[in-house]
Amino acid sequence: MADDKKPETIEPGAPPTGTNPAATPPQKMVPGGDAPATAAAAAATGAKPPAARPPAAPRPPAAPIPDLAGRTTTVASAGGSAARATTSAPAAKPATRDPDDLSPLLTRRAWLGLAWGAFSAASAAALAATGRFMFPNVLNEPPQQFKAGLPTEYGMGVDERWKEKFGVWIVRTPDDIVAHASGFYALLVTCTHLGCTPNYLLAEAKFKCPCHGSGFRLTGINFEGPAPRPLERARVVLADDGQLLIDKSRKFQYELGQWTDPEAFLKA
Amino acid sequence: MADTKKEGAGTRFWNWLTETQIWKSIFRHDRPNTDRTRVLVMLSNVFLHLHPVRLRKSGVKLRYTWCMGGLSFFLFLVLTLTGLLLMFYYRPTLEYAYTDIVGLREHVPLGIMREMHRWGAHAMVITVWLHMFRVFMTGSYKPPREFNWSIGVIMLVLTLLLSFTGYLLPWDQLAIWAITVGSNMARATPFLGHEGPGSALLRLGDVPLIHAYDDARFALLGGSFVGEGALLRFYVLHCVGLPLGIAVLMAVHFWRVRKDGGISGPL
Numbered sequence: 053m054a055d056d057k058k059p060e061t062i063e064p065g066a067p068p069t070g071t072n073p074a075a076t077p078p079q080k081m082v083p084g085g086d087a088p089a090t091a092a093a094a095a096a097t098g099a100k101p102p103a104a105r106p107p108a109a110p111r112p113p114a115a116p117i118p119d120l121a122g123r124t125t126t127v128a129s130a131g132g133s134a135a136r137a138t139t140s141a142p143a144a145k146p147a148t149r150d151p152d153d154l155s156p157l158l159t160r161r162a163w164l165g166l167a168w169g170a171f172s173a174a175s176a177a178a179l180a181a182t183g184r185f186m187f188p189n190v191l192n193e194p195p196q197q198f199k200a201g202l203p204t205e206y207g208m209g210v211d212e213r214w215k216e217k218f219g220v221w222i223v224r225t226p227d228d229i230v231a232h233a234s235g236f237y238a239l240l241v242t243c244t245h246l247g248c249t250p251n252y253l254l255a256e257a258k259f260k261c262p263c264h265g266s267g268f269r270l271t272g273i274n275f276e277g278p279a280p281r282p283l284e285r286a287r288v289v290l291a292d293d294g295q296l297l298i299d300k301s302r303k304f305q306y307e308l309g310q311w312t313d314p315e316a317f318l319k320a
Numbered sequence: 321m322a323d324t325k326k327e328g329a330g331t332r333f334w335n336w337l338t339e340t341q342i343w344k345s346i347f348r349h350d351r352p353n354t355d356r357t358r359v360l361v362m363l364s365n366v367f368l369h370l371h372p373v374r375l376r377k378s379g380v381k382l383r384y385t386w387c388m389g390g391l392s393f394f395l396f397l398v399l400t401l402t403g404l405l406l407m408f409y410y411r412p413t414l415e416y417a418y419t420d421i422v423g424l425r426e427h428v429p430l431g432i433m434r435e436m437h438r439w440g441a442h443a444m445v446i447t448v449w450l451h452m453f454r455v456f457m458t459g460s461y462k463p464p465r466e467f468n469w470s471i472g473v474i475m476l477v478l479t480l481l482l483s484f485t486g487y488l489l490p491w492d493q494l495a496i497w498a499i500t501v502g503s504n505m506a507r508a509t510p511f512l513g514h515e516g517p518g519s520a521l522l523r524l525g526d527v528p529l530i531h532a533y534d535d536a537r538f539a540l541l542g543g544s545f546v547g548e549g550a551l552l553r554f555y556v557l558h559c560v561g562l563p564l565g566i567a568v569l570m571a572v573h574f575w576r577v578r579k580d581g582g583i584s585g586p587l
Contacts, residue, residue, distance in 0.1 A: 187534055188542070
């Protein structure tokens with residue numbers, strides 16, 4: 053069906069193919085098996101464009117391939133092209149292949165599939181690279197871990213010296229509600245409601261968030277406003293040189309029972 | 321044309337002008353004083369052709385359309401123009417952002433420009449909502465206009481994102497904490513936010529693939545908190561990325577109004 057139609061649609065464009073003397077004669081010779089090669093060779097050696105044109109008119113519905121063989125005859129010997137015609141015949145599916153689909157490696161449809169596949173893969177890779185572009189390898193942000201000085205530098209109560217730079221309150225307490233001992237804990241200054249930074253109100257002994265009014269005891273437990281849970285505590289240990297080491301990448305949540313972790317509270 | 325007694329200087333100039341090669345190369349039609357030339361005006365202009373050639377009577381009645389779509393477009397043009405002017409003075413850095421905004425009011429002639437941008441933005445959000453309300457109440461989302469309704473929904477989101485990104489740029493306390501609160505919603509993005517549903521499933525063994533330093537919120541802020549990265553990203557999105565997207569969608573939107581049969585008629 054496709055073979056019947058295609059040659060007709062191609063016909064108006066015949067001149068370009070007609071200029072190639074070898075392109076048309078072989079079609080005529082198709083049924084002859086070995087014959088096309090010799091005839092094509094004769095056409096190639098004989099009169100060139102004028103001789104080639106007339107046979108283009110009654111172009112028969114091309115059965116299988118031999119276009120491939122026809123083209124190659126212009127350069128190859130008769131015997132060689134005939135051999136090629138026979139070898140390429142099974143590779144090209146005669147039923148689906150257009151008569152002018154001459155590629156020896158893949159059908160035109162397969163080439164198109166390959167091209168679209170490669171294009172899609174390249175586009176996907178470019179998209180992925182664009183996405184990755186948005187995530188820099190180096191961040192100009194304060195480190196998650198820092199040394200906070202010697203324990204002896206801290207008095208009882210809330211210390212705000214690291215709030216601005218590292219976002220941490222270091223609290224020294226004589227008796228923690230969880231650890232039931234004296235020592236240090238590090239509270240993250242991020243409100244558990246929507247992420248604002250509460251203020252420490254010395255006179256009222258609480259942390260108060262200016263955004264929506266959440267209030268927290270010095271332990272970090274929430275007691276007023278919309279905050280759904282206590283402030284988080286960060287890992288606090290003693291470094292080798294005896295300084296407090298605060299590690300914000302390790303967080304402890306009261307409601308998950310994590311404040312009992314030995315690194316959530318430093319006994320001192 | 322021949323009788324110069326009846327024609328004033330203006331008419332003569334007009335007649336000369338419309339015969340010049342420059343004029344004729346731009347306008348392919350005569351003066352729009354007949355139905356045919358009026359149609360040609362609409363069809364031969366890349367901007368006007370987005371608009372329907374003919375309108376229903378109801379389509380020009382304020383009590384039917386409220387002109388909210390047209391006002392939204394007008395406000396978008398106002399915001400584009402004033403925004404462009406503001407960009408001449410504003411630098412999106414921690415050092416300068418706030419003082420540049422103050423300077424726009426105190427040091428720049430016509431300091432009202434920034435207020436026009438701000439109030440125009442508020443007004444556009446309102447008119448876009450009212451436009452959507454009118455379209456809903458007149459049933460104009462029904463076939464064949466479903467696709468255009470969907471385009472409109474996307475443009476509503478882009479309008480709100482433009483408003484959101486612009487809110488950070490003054491870099492005052494209100495801006496920083498509003499964006500802190502607002503961008504925290506991105507933590508809960510399904511799969512792509514590190515506190516969102518499903519993100520815990522994306523892991524290689526013990527290593528979580530989605531965490532606070534590579535999730536949707538991080539991509540938006542360019543950092544783990546609202547800092548210089550967030551200011552720059554919001555600035556670029558506000559001035560280039562989002563306006564570009566909404567402009568393309570507006571062209572499609574207007575064109576589809578025409579293709580879908582013009583402004584809907586009364587039910």
